[in-house]
Amino acid sequence: MNISYDWLKEYLDLTVLPEELAKYFDQIGLMIESIKKVNGDTVYEIETYANRPDTLGHLGVARELATLLGLPLKTPSWPLNELDQATFDLVDIQVLDSQLCPRYCGLVVKSVMVGPSPEWLKRRIEACGLRPINNVVDISNYVCFSLGQPLHTFDFGRLREARIIVRRARKGETLLTLDGQLVELTPDMLVIADESKPVALAGIIGGEESAITEKTTDVFIESANFDPVSIRLTAKKLGLTTDASYRFERGVDINTAPLGAMMAASLLSRCGGKASRGLIDVYPSQRKPKSVPLRLKRIAELLGIEIPEEFVVRTLTALGLKLNEQKPGVWVAEIPSFRVDLEREADLIEEIARFFGYDHIPSEVTPARSFELPASQEQDCLWFLKEILFHYGFDEVINFSFADQQKETIWQTGYQPIKLQNPISSRASILRTSILPGLVENAVWNYNREAEGVHIFETGKIYFWEEDGKQREEWHLGLITSGLKEGKAWNQPSRETDYFFLKGAIEDLFSYLGYDVPSFEPEDHSFFQSGQSVKISIKNEPIGYLGLLKPETRKAYELEKLAYGGELNLTALFGRQPRAFTFTAVPRYPGTVRDLSFQVEAQINFQDIYSQLRKLNVPFLERFEIYDRFEGGSLAPGQVSYSVRFFFRHESRTLLTEEVDRAMLNIISQLKSTLKIQLR
Amino acid sequence: MSSLQEKIEQYRQLFNDLAAKTKNIKELEELKQAFLSRKKGYITLLFDELKQLSPEEKKSAGVVLNDFKMEVQQTLTELEQKCLKPKAEKISPDLTLPGRKIYWGAPHPITLFQRKIEKIFISMGFAVEEGPEIETDYYNFEALNFPPYHPARDSWDTLYINDRLLLRTHTSPVQIRVMEKKKPPIRIIIPGKVYRRETPDPTHLPMFHQVEGLVVDRGITFAHLKGTLEYFIRALFGEKIKIRFRPSFFPFTEPSAEVDIECIACHGQDAQCRVCGGTGWKEILGAGLVDPQVFKNVNIDPEKYSGWAFGLGIDRTAMLAYEIPEMRYFYENDLRFLRQFNRR
Known part of the structure; x- marks a missing residue:
């Protein structure tokens, strides 16, 4: 909203200079976005709020400044040149829907000389950021930007049967608007019609046919009040926002309508016009002013400072409120109709705080009667998980939650995606159902910008419809590793990343976070090359997967390098209770190490052997490690050789050789029977 | 001079050359084996040859050979002490070369x-x-x-x-x-x-x-x-x-x-x-x-x-x-x- 310094002077005897005035606007929350000089006048562009339609005119802003500066608010008078004819003899006004049009004022001004506006008026219009058109149009804008009361002026001669009917549009009716659009009207829209058809879209825009032209001599002035919701719905539906609709949808003061009409008529009188006698004012159900109680004590309770009673009374009175004291420090405030935002005690306390100055309210520590546990276990886990991945050299990324539906089909995530009704672009029309596609895009972006390797992860949500039609959000972790892990240095060659780097990081995530060792079972997945992926599960609950990305996917994204990816369902993982940690005594007796080399059928994989070894119930076995694996060479085809190192220990003495021998025999016999191993 | 004495002279030369190059215990052990091994050591072989000589030749060559053996033993003892002495470690000819780094991932x-x-x-x-x-x-x-x-x-x-x-x-x-x-x-x-x-x-x-x-x-x-x-x-x-x-x-x-x-x-x-x-x-x-x-x-x-x-x-x-x-x-x-x- 543009506010002119000179215009404010119509309401205030300002003594502060234009530059100084700026800081007062800021203090009461009318934030200045820019200050311009226009025709020697100072124009402030101020930010206004959706609940303060009163500040959409100079009068309302002047009232705020008057309150702050302690100045009286002037009330200019609007004398008329009157005709002998009464308005109701000239025009017939019928309001058929008083719900959507609670008040309608109108009168006729005859013999107007349509032409350029006088200089003072042109300056006002230019200060608003508008172009002067002619005196009639400029006057209605002047009234609108003075009072915040939108007006509409009709060429009276074009209104058939001199009739104004405020009604809902009929099905099939159309209106050619002032800006040349043919609008199809529907019965939820309120129109101003003459005897035969709509001539204006109420409170939004006028019609071309009844518009003021150079030939106009008689003008019908409409100064009305329309239902905010109806105006908003119609404006939204038609994609039309005008200075009028902007004000009506915020709530125009119902009691300003007569003044708006009189002011316009008076100004038209100065252009040779003669006004019809007596304003027609259709206002069937008068609104009572709102009453809001106010307690002095409550002001201090909410603001944290005692504000002098005298200040409270002076401020609210200056703002137009009437305070009726009930008992000392307790009032009932009568709210002026132009303040649609003031409804509760808290609203009045805000007014007091605003004019008292937020700067004058003290700063205090918020007392605490109890402390909360700072963060949930999940949030701790999430941060620790990130730290583990940083340690592995993964960088963290954050991608948009949106995805390209076309591109996501390549992935076949298996989830029913959630579509947006009004997406910003077709490439962001659904919510992502996997973290990995974003990571692949990041890899490509970086490979195109000199990266030699990309090792990144993201934690975030995926979104999908569940089978029962409910939306679901799941926290996931996605990881990708591709290209060089370490660049060439003077003392070491460069090193490519590989699948086992990624798997190691994931294994460590589980172990550092205190979860059970998951199982990794070879299983095909739509993301990965056939035979080159595993499913990760804990106690048979699938928790994720990892593998080598499919060449088709890489091709679709133009990712040339191999990439290994993985995704974990963190909602499922964090839903599990990690093992509670207590320390284990540090061993005080030496352990014994035994190595075992054996061969098995190649279809038995490490996970099988590992699971069998974990199941072993062997006394003194502390742990075991696989330290060699090979196939081919001297081995028969279809055979794989493993070497496993076993660590034995007794907690309170040194083990005897025979005990370890017996344990090894036990291990060998169990493995022979379960996995058919052959010793080497 | 008998051919045996000439041979001894040649082995002395060889021993001195090798001893000068010996830097560590492993090389010392190899040197010791080469000369003093009871089966195939050069000196053992030389003593075998000595047995086949005439008594006079045996006498004069024997003195030389015994001297050589003692010389070898003494040098080996000295070398052993030298090799066992902790030697000053050297890291690199240029300590200003960049260190080896471990990349730590960046949080967003x-x-x-x-x-x-x-x-x-x-x-x-x-x-x-x-x-x-x-x-x-x-x-x-x-x-x-x-x-x-x-x-x-x-x-x-x-x-x-x-x-x-x-x-x-x-x-x-x-x-x-x-x-x-x-x-x-x-x-x-x-x-x-x-x-x-x-x-x-x-x-x-x-x-x-x-x-x-x-x-x-x-x-x-x-x-x-x-x-x-x-x-x-x-x-x-x-x-x-x-x-x-x-x-x-x-x-x-x-x-x-x-x-x-x-x-x-x-x-x-x-x-x-x-x-x-x-x-x-x-x-x-x-x-x-x-x-x-x-x-x-x-x-x-x-x-x-x-x-x-x-x-x-x-x-x-x-x-x-x-x-x-x-x-x-x-x-x-x-x-x-x-x-x-x-x-x-």
């Missing part, structure tokens, strides 16, 4: 900055809460006192999923969810992703991050809001930062405030400043006392309890703190950008 700047904010509030006894990103109109707007069809909704341009569901436009619906299930005192912050139907530009994107704060208890005042936010901003931007509270409007707070900090790029000195547009101030958060209607919507009696709330855009505040000119840098995920943030 939003994560980093969000964590900074969380830590400040956790130190003041706040808990961290979360909520869904897919919300209903009720939690995102109605319960927060946005009347249906009110223009106040225009500043919260919304991405809809269907007539019932939308992507939350702020973290404030989590206030409602928490107050519905927990009775005061409440002292929480709520970080998370939020969505707006914004045309992308340097400071607007359809997705960004917010952190919301909420305190509800008996006797909470605007002064508490001011004091706590001032402490928070100083902890984030430094003790000397200038802070300003000014009136504003949010449907879910009353009175409402916006908080500006002095422009850290120009400190109000540059009328053409790219960061603050010459105003010298930069808005960083919106706040206020919880609106009584919001309390009523969650069955908390506004006569008994009061509270304050604030909301801050993490992205934009991080842009200020790190002097990042474009919001989209956060979501391009260029490693050359991201890796700057492993400096913490």
Whole structure:
């Protein structure tokens, strides 16, 4: 909203200079976005709020400044040149829907000389950021930007049967608007019609046919009040926002309508016009002013400072409120109709705080009667998980939650995606159902910008419809590793990343976070090359997967390098209770190490052997490690050789050789029977 | 001179050459074996040859051979002592070459900055809460006192999923969810992703991050809001930062405030400043006392309890703190950008 310094002077005897005035606007929350000089006048562009339609005119802003500066608010008078004819003899006004049009004022001004506006008026219009058109149009804008009361002026001669009917549009009716659009009207829209058809879209825009032209001599002035919701719905539906609709949808003061009409008529009188006698004012159900109680004590309770009673009374009175004291420090405030935002005690306390100055309210520590546990276990886990991945050299990324539906089909995530009704672009029309596609895009972006390797992860949500039609959000972790892990240095060659780097990081995530060792079972997945992926599960609950990305996917994204990816369902993982940690005594007796080399059928994989070894119930076995694996060479085809190192220990003495021998025999016999191993 | 004596001379030469090259125990052992091995040592072989000589020759050559053997033994003993002596270790001819580094991954700047904010509030006894990103109109707007069809909704341009569901436009619906299930005192912050139907530009994107704060208890005042936010901003931007509270409007707070900090790029000195547009101030958060209607919507009696709330855009505040000119840098995920943030 543009506010002119000179215009404010119509309401205030300002003594502060234009530059100084700026800081007062800021203090009461009318934030200045820019200050311009226009025709020697100072124009402030101020930010206004959706609940303060009163500040959409100079009068309302002047009232705020008057309150702050302690100045009286002037009330200019609007004398008329009157005709002998009464308005109701000239025009017939019928309001058929008083719900959507609670008040309608109108009168006729005859013999107007349509032409350029006088200089003072042109300056006002230019200060608003508008172009002067002619005196009639400029006057209605002047009234609108003075009072915040939108007006509409009709060429009276074009209104058939001199009739104004405020009604809902009929099905099939159309209106050619002032800006040349043919609008199809529907019965939820309120129109101003003459005897035969709509001539204006109420409170939004006028019609071309009844518009003021150079030939106009008689003008019908409409100064009305329309239902905010109806105006908003119609404006939204038609994609039309005008200075009028902007004000009506915020709530125009119902009691300003007569003044708006009189002011316009008076100004038209100065252009040779003669006004019809007596304003027609259709206002069937008068609104009572709102009453809001106010307690002095409550002001201090909410603001944290005692504000002098005298200040409270002076401020609210200056703002137009009437305070009726009930008992000392307790009032009932009568709210002026132009303040649609003031409804509760808290609203009045805000007014007091605003004019008292937020700067004058003290700063205090918020007392605490109890402390909360700072963060949930999940949030701790999430941060620790990130730290583990940083340690592995993964960088963290954050991608948009949106995805390209076309591109996501390549992935076949298996989830029913959630579509947006009004997406910003077709490439962001659904919510992502996997973290990995974003990571692949990041890899490509970086490979195109000199990266030699990309090792990144993201934690975030995926979104999908569940089978029962409910939306679901799941926290996931996605990881990708591709290209060089370490660049060439003077003392070491460069090193490519590989699948086992990624798997190691994931294994460590589980172990550092205190979860059970998951199982990794070879299983095909739509993301990965056939035979080159595993499913990760804990106690048979699938928790994720990892593998080598499919060449088709890489091709679709133009990712040339191999990439290994993985995704974990963190909602499922964090839903599990990690093992509670207590320390284990540090061993005080030496352990014994035994190595075992054996061969098995190649279809038995490490996970099988590992699971069998974990199941072993062997006394003194502390742990075991696989330290060699090979196939081919001297081995028969279809055979794989493993070497496993076993660590034995007794907690309170040194083990005897025979005990370890017996344990090894036990291990060998169990493995022979379960996995058919052959010793080497 | 007999041929044996000449041979001895040759072996002496060989031994001296080898001994001079011997540097460690392993080489010493090899040398010892070569000359003194009881089966195939050169000296053993020479003694075998000596046995086949005539008695005079044996006598003269024997003396020479015995001398050689003693010489060898003595040299070997000396060498052994030398080899066993700890030798000065050498690392590299150039100690100024770069060291071997282990790369430590970089946190995303939003994560980093969000964590900074969380830590400040956790130190003041706040808990961290979360909520869904897919919300209903009720939690995102109605319960927060946005009347249906009110223009106040225009500043919260919304991405809809269907007539019932939308992507939350702020973290404030989590206030409602928490107050519905927990009775005061409440002292929480709520970080998370939020969505707006914004045309992308340097400071607007359809997705960004917010952190919301909420305190509800008996006797909470605007002064508490001011004091706590001032402490928070100083902890984030430094003790000397200038802070300003000014009136504003949010449907879910009353009175409402916006908080500006002095422009850290120009400190109000540059009328053409790219960061603050010459105003010298930069808005960083919106706040206020919880609106009584919001309390009523969650069955908390506004006569008994009061509270304050604030909301801050993490992205934009991080842009200020790190002097990042474009919001989209956060979501391009260029490693050359991201890796700057492993400096913490």
